Amino acid sequence: MTSIDRLDAEILGRLTANARVGIAELATDLGVSRNTIQQRIRRLEDVGILRGFRPIIDLSAVGMPVQALISLELDQRRMAEVVRGLAALPEVIEVKLQAGREDLLVHVAIASLEALQPLTASIVDIEGVRKTTSTFSVGTPVPYRLQPLLDHLTEGSGWGRSTPLPT
Template sequence: MSSIDRLDSELLKRLNTNARAGVAELAAQLGISRNTVLARLQRLEKAGILKGFRPVIDLEAAGVPVQAFVGLELDQRELAQVIERLSVIPEVLEVTTQAGREDLLVKVAAVTLADLQQAVGRMIEIRGVRHSNTTLSVSTPLAYRTQPLLDHLTSEAGWGRSTALPT
């Protein structure tokens, strides 16, 4: 069971397309009142589903063309300390925990391969890191997305009211 319905999904889709869209514009696009849009946005934020509005940065266009994923195997007792130390490395974009041989997957970006190598070197010097495995990202043919999943999850959830979806 989904905690969002089709109207929420449609609202999020429009925000993904244009995060600068105003409440009145969203209401007109969706055929609902401005108050409904505001209430839905507030509910989505309060529930932690909508975590804010951020610009999408093209790192390559910004002069940072090298991206990689670094898997780190850890001494489990040092997890919190390792994450804290990773957070001060500027090239570290994201850290996720995972199951498998490696405990953390670290997304990294750098200007050059030498910069990447230095960043990885700083990672493996952190107490508690046992092993690293770096995979260089060549391209991103499918960028991070959530809308197809939300559409799938809410396809039969209803629109939240008795009228049909706008076309």
């Protein structure tokens, strides 16, 4: 496990909020050199903490306003086959492996509530799927965020070996 310090946390938080922020702007805002920012980002990429920069897409704006989470119970011997089948469905955004009663959690985006039934039928048709349970996302009271976690992880640390936190 690689540790991060307060400066890393600030860089990651700002990139999470706006991946298009420039190196010079980050350096100015954080009171460090551009070189420091570039080296920190490179290190965060090299050790696998920072794994890319992605746009945030409003699925409603592209005609997929309904999101659902579908929990699947599987025949464990068919896990790879089920995952391949799910990956072939364009509505599937993400599949997470779970511990517990259900084996997989499938995040899907669909155009309407009515579209869930045929999608669920397609999922049930995948050999190895035993049972599905669907829930709908009706809002996002806490959107995806990392800064509170990053702050917690770096509580009490400075910015590198000798740089104190800015005041």
